[in-house]
Amino acid sequence: MKRVLAHAGLTAGALIMLYPLLWMISASLRPNTEIFQRPGLIPEHPTLGNYALGWSSTGTSFGIYLMNSLIICTAVVIGNVLTCSLTAYAFARLTFVGRKTLFGLMLATIMLPAHVTLIAQYSIFRNLNWIDTFWPMIVPSFLATDAFFVFLMVQFIRSIPVELDDAARIDGCGAWGIYRRIILPLLTPALVTTAIFSFIWTWNNFFGQLIYLSTRTRLTVPVALRGFLDATGSSEWGALFAMSVVTLVPVVVVFVIFQRRILAGMAHSGLK
Amino acid sequence: MNTFSRRTLLGLGAATAAAITLPGCSAKSGPMRVAWYGPDPVTKAINKALDAWKAGGGAEYAGESAPFDDYWDKLATQTSGNNAPDVLRMSMSYFSDYAGRNALKDLGSAGIDTSALDKDVADSGLSDGKNFGIGQSSISYAMYVDEAAVKQAGGTVPEQGWTWDKFAEFARDYAGSVQGSYGSGDQAGNLQLFEVFARQHGTELFSDDGGKLATSKETVQEWFQYWADLRTAKAAPPQNVSAETTGIEKSLIAKGKAPLQFGWVQQVTFYQPLVKNPLAVLPVPQGTAGDLKGQFVKGLDLWCVSAASKHPEDAAKLIGFLLNDEQAIKAIGILLGVPPSQKARDLVAADAGSAGARAIKYVEDIAGQVGPSPKPWPKGYGELLTGFGRIAENIGFGKTTPAAGATEFVELAGKTLGQ
Amino acid sequence: MIANLRRSVPAYLFLLPWFIGLVGLTIGPMLLSLYYSFTDYALLNTPEWTGLQNYTNLFQDPRYLQSLEVTFVYVAVSVPLEMAFALAVAVLLNRGLKGLAVYRALYYVPSLLGGSVAIALLWQQIFGTDGLLNDVLGIFGIEGRGWISEPGTALWTLIVLRVWQFGAPMVIFLAGLRQIPDEVLEAAEVDGAGRWQRFWRVTLPLLSPVVFFNLVLQIIGAFQAFTPAFVISGGKGGPSDSTLFYTLYLYQQAFGNFRMGYAAAMAWVLLLIIAVFTGLNFVLGRTWVFYGDEGVRR
Numbered sequence: 005m006k007r008v009l010a011h012a013g014l015t016a017g018a019l020i021m022l023y024p025l026l027w028m029i030s031a032s033l034r035p036n037t038e039i040f041q042r043p044g045l046i047p048e049h050p051t052l053g054n055y056a057l058g059w060s061s062t063g064t065s066f067g068i069y070l071m072n073s074l075i076i077c078t079a080v081v082i083g084n085v086l087t088c089s090l091t092a093y094a095f096a097r098l099t100f101v102g103r104k105t106l107f108g109l110m111l112a113t114i115m116l117p118a119h120v121t122l123i124a125q126y127s128i129f130r131n132l133n134w135i136d137t138f139w140p141m142i143v144p145s146f147l148a149t150d151a152f153f154v155f156l157m158v159q160f161i162r163s164i165p166v167e168l169d170d171a172a173r174i175d176g177c178g179a180w181g182i183y184r185r186i187i188l189p190l191l192t193p194a195l196v197t198t199a200i201f202s203f204i205w206t207w208n209n210f211f212g213q214l215i216y217l218s219t220r221t222r223l224t225v226p227v228a229l230r231g232f233l234d235a236t237g238s239s240e241w242g243a244l245f246a247m248s249v250v251t252l253v254p255v256v257v258v259f260v261i262f263q264r265r266i267l268a269g270m271a272h273s274g275l276k
Numbered sequence: 277m278n279t280f281s282r283r284t285l286l287g288l289g290a291a292t293a294a295a296i297t298l299p300g301c302s303a304k305s306g307p308m309r310v311a312w313y314g315p316d317p318v319t320k321a322i323n324k325a326l327d328a329w330k331a332g333g334g335a336e337y338a339g340e341s342a343p344f345d346d347y348w349d350k351l352a353t354q355t356s357g358n359n360a361p362d363v364l365r366m367s368m369s370y371f372s373d374y375a376g377r378n379a380l381k382d383l384g385s386a387g388i389d390t391s392a393l394d395k396d397v398a399d400s401g402l403s404d405g406k407n408f409g410i411g412q413s414s415i416s417y418a419m420y421v422d423e424a425a426v427k428q429a430g431g432t433v434p435e436q437g438w439t440w441d442k443f444a445e446f447a448r449d450y451a452g453s454v455q456g457s458y459g460s461g462d463q464a465g466n467l468q469l470f471e472v473f474a475r476q477h478g479t480e481l482f483s484d485d486g487g488k489l490a491t492s493k494e495t496v497q498e499w500f501q502y503w504a505d506l507r508t509a510k511a512a513p514p515q516n517v518s519a520e521t522t523g524i525e526k527s528l529i530a531k532g533k534a535p536l537q538f539g540w541v542q543q544v545t546f547y548q549p550l551v552k553n554p555l556a557v558l559p560v561p562q563g564t565a566g567d568l569k570g571q572f573v574k575g576l577d578l579w580c581v582s583a584a585s586k587h588p589e590d591a592a593k594l595i596g597f598l599l600n601d602e603q604a605i606k607a608i609g610i611l612l613g614v615p616p617s618q619k620a621r622d623l624v625a626a627d628a629g630s631a632g633a634r635a636i637k638y639v640e641d642i643a644g645q646v647g648p649s650p651k652p653w654p655k656g657y658g659e660l661l662t663g664f665g666r667i668a669e670n671i672g673f674g675k676t677t678p679a680a681g682a683t684e685f686v687e688l689a690g691k692t693l694g695q
Numbered sequence: 696m697i698a699n700l701r702r703s704v705p706a707y708l709f710l711l712p713w714f715i716g717l718v719g720l721t722i723g724p725m726l727l728s729l730y731y732s733f734t735d736y737a738l739l740n741t742p743e744w745t746g747l748q749n750y751t752n753l754f755q756d757p758r759y760l761q762s763l764e765v766t767f768v769y770v771a772v773s774v775p776l777e778m779a780f781a782l783a784v785a786v787l788l789n790r791g792l793k794g795l796a797v798y799r800a801l802y803y804v805p806s807l808l809g810g811s812v813a814i815a816l817l818w819q820q821i822f823g824t825d826g827l828l829n830d831v832l833g834i835f836g837i838e839g840r841g842w843i844s845e846p847g848t849a850l851w852t853l854i855v856l857r858v859w860q861f862g863a864p865m866v867i868f869l870a871g872l873r874q875i876p877d878e879v880l881e882a883a884e885v886d887g888a889g890r891w892q893r894f895w896r897v898t899l900p901l902l903s904p905v906v907f908f909n910l911v912l913q914i915i916g917a918f919q920a921f922t923p924a925f926v927i928s929g930g931k932g933g934p935s936d937s938t939l940f941y942t943l944y945l946y947q948q949a950f951g952n953f954r955m956g957y958a959a960a961m962a963w964v965l966l967l968i969i970a971v972f973t974g975l976n977f978v979l980g981r982t983w984v985f986y987g988d989e990g991v992r993r
Contacts, residue, residue: 094710147715159907245813255807
């Protein structure tokens with residue numbers, strides 16, 4: 005009985021969560037004029053026309069934007085998982101001069117709104133001749149610039165019993181060995197979480213990609229999506245929703261696959 | 277940093293700035309870059325024109341485009357990062373911000389052929405005796421009216437145009453006779469329409485040097501009061517309804533809740549597909565019936581060349597091409613607005629009876645009757661544009677009065693202009 | 696000192712990538728923006744030194760004060776709500792119910808949508824005058840209003856949006872729950888602890904570093920919230936500045952009005968505000984956050 009109730013509650017919640025997605029799919033199947041009528045979930049004259057229109061609307065196939073986003077997001081995932089875990093390990097487990105100061109400095113980097121550092125960063129990337137390439141999106145992730153993930157991993161590492169490190173040290177492991185054999189395996193849930201967020205946030209993050217990318221064939225999904233709307237003219241709402249639905253597919257897939265990994269992560273204490 | 281002094285900080289800033297703009301690391305100069313804003317149809321059309329440029333032996337180029345709002349964020353970053361595109365589409369709203377800060381090249385001696393252009397458009401980019409941009413289109417403010425809906429409600433559209441008083445009367449009658457509809461959308465926050473209103477009161481909106489407001493506080497107050505009265509009479513919608521009519525698709529006329537809409541003339545082509553009946557393009561209301569001196573024709577968007585361009589000759593040639601070449605004219609059509617020359621208007625030949633054709637005809641009809649073009653909008657115009665809208669909104673929500681709102685706008689203009 | 700530095704070498708090697716990023720990409724632009732905050736900088740000109748002018752102007756600017764108020768309300772209301780939802784749902788989904796993977800994905804969907812334009816339109820369709828919410832209220836005979844288009848309620852629709860997108864902290868809580876060894880809970884069960892006791896005595900203390908992380912980062916994130924207001928109000932922060940978030944106003948000044956110096960001053964004041972809150976969190980955290988490296992001399 006309790007179980008039934010729990011399921012009922014969860015399902016009701018899920019419907020509230022799901023409504024927007026259903027609405028978006030429904031809007032993507034309507035002709036432009038119908039989207040702004042009374043909201044309902046069933047399109048009167050369903051059509052797949054928006055998908056065809058959106059896919060090739062800009063004269064460049066939408067597949068190219070998907071590819072570009074995929075390349076950037078994959079690279080960012082790898083960069084963040086690698087370098088943020090290195091950084092977090094040092095902050096969480098190692099002793100060094102200036103630890104507290106540097107930790108505070110690291111946190112300070114996410115306290116300043118990005119809009120005011122954008123111009124100077126743009127100049128740096130221009131001097132490196134990286135404007136209109138993927139590097140400005142990718143390279144920072146390989147330099148652990150996202151303190152969110154570093155701090156996340158610090159918290160997870162600090163909740164791992166330090167006795168495990170000591171045991172490994174007795175077995176003759178150095179800092180690197182402990183990181184590789186003890187910390188990384190036990191950190192799986194945090195690493196997977198980092199991977200999920202890195203992917204999804206980069207996938208949706210339009211501002212940097214708008215500023216750095218110019219050539220049509222190098223544009224990414226969020227930039228292309230915004231192209232369907234323009235305050236000065238007519239907007240392609242139907243195409244926008246159709247392509248929004250299409251761009252949701254990869255993130256949903258990524259989420260579902262990686263979620264499994266979190267669960268497989270550790271249901272045991274990890275003591276060998 | 278306990279001895280925090282100006283010098284330390286200046287030193288810090290300078291050192292950092294030096295680190296960031298390392299000498300000898302200048303970006304490599306690739307092909308000429310062309311940037312514009314606009315929805316996808318505009319992008320397609322300009323690409324087509326650029327293809328014709330290349331086929332005709334024009335220089336190598338790379339195109340980049342963005343929607344209007346995003347475009348300005350990007351252009352500001354590129355320009356301050358010393359990486360502005362060579363040829364760029366420039367809106368009159370931001371023109372002085374860029375021209376006044378030396379970001380644009382003087383095209384006075386660039387040899388661009390503007391002989392075919394309407395005079396007011398050719399002169400749109402004149403600022404301090406220099407020519408910083410060439411108009412792309414001839415536009416004027418207009419009112420699009422669903423005449424069939426007006427007739428159905430038992431009203432008439434006067435032959436020689438409405439006075440503001442008659443217009444208010446019409447709006448009240450219409451709202452009274454058609455259930456659930458308003459006589460007009462609320463234009464209180466529309467600075468561009470207010471500019472016409474101000475000129476009808478005998479002054480420009482801004483002083484010639486762009487340093488201050490030329491219109492009076494009383495005129496601003498009269499304007500805010502006019503729309504407040506219409507809202508009170510339910511001839512114009514309450515503020516929360518107006519707040520939900522952002523964008524063309526959600527406008528009252530598209531939802532069948534008003535018989536008319538104000539806007540720049542070429543925008544009628546965006547509204548027409550959303551309205552069953554043909555929209556007539558008419559002058560906006562006047563102080564004296566039939567006197568169109570408050571209105572003007574000018575270029576709202578310009579082609580400019582950035583001051584730092586490494587391809588100034590090619591950039592100038594390309595602008596000349598976009599304005600004068602037959603293939604380019606045909607490719608662009610009326611997507612950027614009503615074409616700026618008689619030759620182009622004849623070439624484009626919008627389908628008779630289409631909204632585009634009505635827009636072209638409107639510009640040609642009123643060209644002889646409008647007043648002289650105002651100077652380019654001054655530095656800080658963008659801020660005043662949004663500020664005017666915000667103040668009107670505050671009045672609409674009852675947070676302030678037309679009198680106080682007018683004072684606030686005059687103060688805002690004092691703070692913003694002449695900086 | 697030298698000995699200490701020598702002992703620090705392995706740590707510095709681990710920190711090398713981060714350090715390159717800090718020196719090469721982050722610190723310079725941060726310091727430069729600090730310098731801008733003492734200048735009149737219109738993006739296209741050379742900055743002119745104006746001393747503390749920007750800072751004194753801030754506190755005489757009614758729109759700035761409005762943006763502060765909006766942001767504080769937003770942080771104070773949305774963060775606790777979002778945290779509570781995320782934790783409750785995560786604990787619920789961490790049990791052995793069948794089909795949980797599906798629910799997890801469903802509950803994360805809103806967060807996938809992020810700040811897409813679709814959300815903006817959807818929110819208008821739900822909270823507009825003719826929206827879904829008013830239809831539902833109409834069934835119960837309640838007179839609706841323009842929730843999203845009236846200054847009194849617009850901010851609340853954005854708070855609802857944030858709470859509704861509780862997916863990110865939920866996933867982090869889930870990951871934290873996964874790290875708690877089953878043996879510990881089993882041992883507590885053997886000792887006769889009930890379900891609630893196990894939650895309060897075992898789960899929550901072991902989860903506290905993650906709770907702490909979410910709290911700190913959600914507060915920082917809410918202070919810096921930009922996208923929802925940017926997308927839903929079309930960048931204006933309307934109606935009547937009722938959703939004028941701090942960073943949205945900062946963005947308007949920097950890119951819309953060409954006042955980068957002023958925006959930089961705003962940014963540094965925000966950094967100070969956030970630093971104070973974060974510092975407080977760290978101080979208070981000592982009393983309730985339990986780490987696995989507790990009692991180790993560091």
